[in-house]
Amino acid sequence: MLSPTLPPALRARLSPVVRAIAEAEVAEELGRDHLDDVPLLPETASVLEHRLLGMPKHFAAGMVALTLLFDRSTRATDGASFTQLSLAKRRKALARIRALPLGPLKNFTTFYDKMAPFIFWSALEEHHLLHVVLGEGVE
Amino acid sequence: MKRIDCDVLVIGSGPGGAMTACLAAEAGRDVLVLEEGAHHPIDSAPSFSLAEMDQKYRNAGLNVTFGGTSITYLEGRCVGGGSEINAALYHRPLEKTLREWQTQTRIRGFEPEQLWPHFEAVERDCNVNLVPGGNGPACDLLKRGAGSMGWSTREIARFWSYPAEAPQTGLLTGRQSMTVTLIPRAMRAGARLMPNTRVVKLLREGKRVLGAVAETTEGGARHERIELRAKSVFVCAGAVQTPRLLRRAGFTHNVGDTLQLHPMIRITARFKEPFNDLAWGVPTEQVDQFKPGLTLGCSYSSIPHLALWMGAELGDKKQRLRDWRRTGIFYVAAVGTGKGKIRDLPLVGEPFIRLPLTQADLDRLGEGLLRLGQLLFAAGAEELSSPVEGGPGIRSANDLEALCKALPQGKMPVSTIHLFSSAPMGEDEATTATDSFGKLRGVENLYVNDASLFPASPAVNPQGTVLAIARRNVGEFLG
Numbered sequence: 001m002l003s004p005t006l007p008p009a010l011r012a013r014l015s016p017v018v019r020a021i022a023e024a025e026v027a028e029e030l031g032r033d034h035l036d037d038v039p040l041l042p043e044t045a046s047v048l049e050h051r052l053l054g055m056p057k058h059f060a061a062g063m064v065a066l067t068l069l070f071d072r073s074t075r076a077t078d079g080a081s082f083t084q085l086s087l088a089k090r091r092k093a094l095a096r097i098r099a100l101p102l103g104p105l106k107n108f109t110t111f112y113d114k115m116a117p118f119i120f121w122s123a124l125e126e127h128h129l130l131h132v133v134l135g136e137g138v139e
Numbered sequence: 140m141k142r143i144d145c146d147v148l149v150i151g152s153g154p155g156g157a158m159t160a161c162l163a164a165e166a167g168r169d170v171l172v173l174e175e176g177a178h179h180p181i182d183s184a185p186s187f188s189l190a191e192m193d194q195k196y197r198n199a200g201l202n203v204t205f206g207g208t209s210i211t212y213l214e215g216r217c218v219g220g221g222s223e224i225n226a227a228l229y230h231r232p233l234e235k236t237l238r239e240w241q242t243q244t245r246i247r248g249f250e251p252e253q254l255w256p257h258f259e260a261v262e263r264d265c266n267v268n269l270v271p272g273g274n275g276p277a278c279d280l281l282k283r284g285a286g287s288m289g290w291s292t293r294e295i296a297r298f299w300s301y302p303a304e305a306p307q308t309g310l311l312t313g314r315q316s317m318t319v320t321l322i323p324r325a326m327r328a329g330a331r332l333m334p335n336t337r338v339v340k341l342l343r344e345g346k347r348v349l350g351a352v353a354e355t356t357e358g359g360a361r362h363e364r365i366e367l368r369a370k371s372v373f374v375c376a377g378a379v380q381t382p383r384l385l386r387r388a389g390f391t392h393n394v395g396d397t398l399q400l401h402p403m404i405r406i407t408a409r410f411k412e413p414f415n416d417l418a419w420g421v422p423t424e425q426v427d428q429f430k431p432g433l434t435l436g437c438s439y440s441s442i443p444h445l446a447l448w449m450g451a452e453l454g455d456k457k458q459r460l461r462d463w464r465r466t467g468i469f470y471v472a473a474v475g476t477g478k479g480k481i482r483d484l485p486l487v488g489e490p491f492i493r494l495p496l497t498q499a500d501l502d503r504l505g506e507g508l509l510r511l512g513q514l515l516f517a518a519g520a521e522e523l524s525s526p527v528e529g530g531p532g533i534r535s536a537n538d539l540e541a542l543c544k545a546l547p548q549g550k551m552p553v554s555t556i557h558l559f560s561s562a563p564m565g566e567d568e569a570t571t572a573t574d575s576f577g578k579l580r581g582v583e584n585l586y587v588n589d590a591s592l593f594p595a596s597p598a599v600n601p602q603g604t605v606l607a608i609a610r611r612n613v614g615e616f617l618g
Binding site: 028029030031047050051054055056057058059098107110113114117118119120121122123124125126130133134135138 | 188189190193198199201202203209441442443444446447451455456457460461463484487488489490528529552
């Protein structure tokens with residue numbers, strides 16, 4: 001049986017990548033390249049990682065592998081790992097994957113494109129912080 | 140290994156298992172109910188929230204089928220099963236549907252007149268009610284759009300309780316899931332409930348099942364293995380988990396080969412005026428003009444859910460979410476024609492479901508989306524999101540028409556919470572897994588009592604039909 005939890009060393013490599021993707025997805029959601037005043041980003045990344053590892057084991061294993069590969073893939077295109085890129089470059093890197101035809105990488109971005117915003121807005125709703133991002137009068 | 144004995148072992152505590160346990164316990168049988176998930180109170184998390192998904196959904200809702208189009212499916216994994224996480228909508232199936240089932244697999248004792256008393260009992264015992272005094276502004280919008288098109292709609296009753304003195308206070312809190320109705324009743328009658336207990340295998344000896352081996356978990360980790368011995372075993376683990384368990388025990392004849400579902404596509408629509416009021420809960424109006432093949436309706440449309448279904452293509456999502464009160468999520472649910480196979484993946488211990496979304500399904504969903512779009516524009520919609528991933532926003536029914544004529548395979552987010560028909564019942568041995576009352580062929584004391592038994596789609600939310608058929612079948616068992 002595959003383990004639903006990752007070895008600590010692999011987890012330590014995965015977490016920063018998921019965090020970087022979560023930030024890029026939230027930036028895309030808000031249409032901007034800075035997130036200085038946006039709350040609950042660590043929580044969003046943490047829940048996103050939990051979701052990823054909570055998928056059926058065969059999906060989770062594939063997603064972990066693709067996530068780590070994706071981090072390295074930007075070395076060829078941007079000269080640095082995804083985690084090292086600015087938010088603007090991270091958004092562009094994700095957009096390149098989104099533009100691909102069907103395939104595993106497409107499924108990879110679909111997961112992050114769907115889940116990261118859902119988790120982000122859910123966290124804001126749960127903490128009654130929607131107004132911080134959407135403006136006064138929104139609860 | 141610790142051993143526990145009982146008369147009736149019930150595997151799964153969703154609607155089928157809860158009904159089985161309740162009636163068997165009330166008939167004086169020593170009943171033990173095993174549930175893989177935890178026992179959470181009904182109000183342990185807000186409905187449709189992230190916290191609820193963590194607590195009560197299998198894999199937090201991230202399960203998919205394989206095929207030309209992957210379909211995301213949801214399963215409850217908690218005491219009460221799917222009844223804890225669905226919209227709690229209640230339907231009786233059409234009489235025509237029941238007669239078709241009766242003929243299709245030659246089910247004995249399945250005249251609609253014999254079945255209606257079971258539906259009546261379910262409606263009474265599980266508190267099936269309409270919303271007192273109207274069902275809210277999203278439903279009014281749906282009725283207005285359908286009215287403009289000359290189509291009929293219907294308010295769907297729910298498993299819900301509304302306090303007589305202040306019905307509105309029950310709109311969000313009155314869910315009558317199994318943890319509120321049949322599970323407490325079963326326990327009052329002496330049934331024992333073991334949550335956090337996953338059945339590993341059934342124990343077979345010749346033509347009898349002796350019981351099961353199960354693993355308990357504590358804090359998400361394996362705790363101990365136990366042996367359960369029973370005179371009779373009911374498998375009520377739902378249309379995906381039931382055939383997996385049966386197949387692992389070597390029961391494969393027509394088991395896990397004919398899974399069916401209701402594929403559903405959602406889009407968002409923005410209107411000029413506000414109508415989205417979460418205080419009303421799930422909108423309960425449905426367009427029934429195109430039943431049984433198609434159902435159109437509105438979903439719970441909180442900001443996180445709108446963000447999930449809206450997609451990024453509409454642009455300025457932040458502003459669109461600010462406008463959430465005039466935006467909603469609308470759906471098309473179809474009776475699917477594809478049949479899927481459920482198998483266990485070796486080593487991984489997870490189900491692998493291969494189920495094609497057929498061209499007929501795509502055509503039907505396309506027709507439904509076009510009808511839905513026509514209705515929404517007739518009701519005043521300014522813009523719809525595209526049902527196709529990455530597609531542009533839709534500003535008129537004409538824009539939608541070309542798209543709906545040829546929905547692309549594999550490019551739409553399709554989901555379902557209605558799964559059934561993975562171990563059908565009837566007397567036709569060539570096509571069924573059980574007899575007319577859920578008793579598995581080739582074994583003396585093993586029964587199925589959940590949505591797996593349906594010969595085909597009920598064409599409506601299946602929970603009411605699961606409960607009624609489970610009631611009928613356990614009545615036959617008890618004599």
